[in-house]
């Protein structure tokens with residue numbers, strides 16, 4: 608089975624029309640068209656770089672009793688990890704799919720509007736990488752964290768693990784597409800957590816908010832792209848896509864304890880084993896922080912729930928899509 612079989616089929620929905628409008632609005636909406644933020648000039652070390660509630664151990668007694676200096680460093684490390692994870696999402700999850708779209712490697716994408724929009728989106732994502740690299744570097748310099756090293760994130764590791772389970776190229780591409788689509792649906796919420804945090808370092812909030820604005824458009828882009836691609840998949844490919852689409856929900860919910868363990872050890876936090884051990888024992892993932900409604904809506908619009916396999920995949924115990932029955 609080849610993914611390219613149906614490339615020349617015409618669409619019978621209005622996705623291309625919507626994608627065309629989104630492409631035409633790029634010049635006026637894209638953050639890359641605005642002046643760059645002078646991060647070094649705005650950075651204020653009196654503000655924390657991150658918020659306690661985003662740390663997976665923020666309620667642990669050992670964290671609640673730490674001194675201000677260590678707490679500041681942990682929060683700054685949280686900001687660095689948040690951004691390094693954002694870079695991974697852009698560089699390892701979204702950009703490869705944009706490149707596949709530019710080369711029309713996915714069904715239904717042999718279309719100038721889609722290629723053009725994918726190129727615009729790729730520019731946006733490259734700009735986001737530049738923005739977060741700049742803010743991260745300033746934070747590292749200001750807080751003496753230039754040497755802080757992070758291991759790879761569960762999110763990326765899980766995608767690669769899933770991709771490696773399949774032998775066919777079309778299966779691998781659809782796993783990456785599912786991860787990309789879910790990322791683009793979830794990233795706005797992920798960014799809102801910080802963009803709306805009044806007490807945090809102003810430049811971090813501003814940077815995150817600029818990024819979030821682009822991602823609101825990307826969410827519509829990928830919603831319509833998914834519809835268009837799904838429409839052109841064979842029954843076998845549709846079934847497979849339905850099965851893998853909910854998986855990234857769990858990958859996104861990872862509390863990234865390996866990353867945090869590495870960070871806390873480098874900061875010489877003496878209760879690292881106790882804190883990470885206790886939190887891990889509770890749960891490796893935190894599904895409470897994830898709003899599934901948009902993914903459920905996307906799956907519904909795309910036609911995933913019109914297929915028995917789609918319904919079943921969203922009901923699998925390992926997926927645990929909360930309120931699924933209530934939402935459909």
Ligand SMILES: [Fe+2]
Pocket residue numbers: 697731732735818821822
């Ligand atoms: Fe982005």
Ligand SMILES: [Fe+2]
Pocket residue numbers: 701732791821822825
């Ligand atoms: Fe994006």
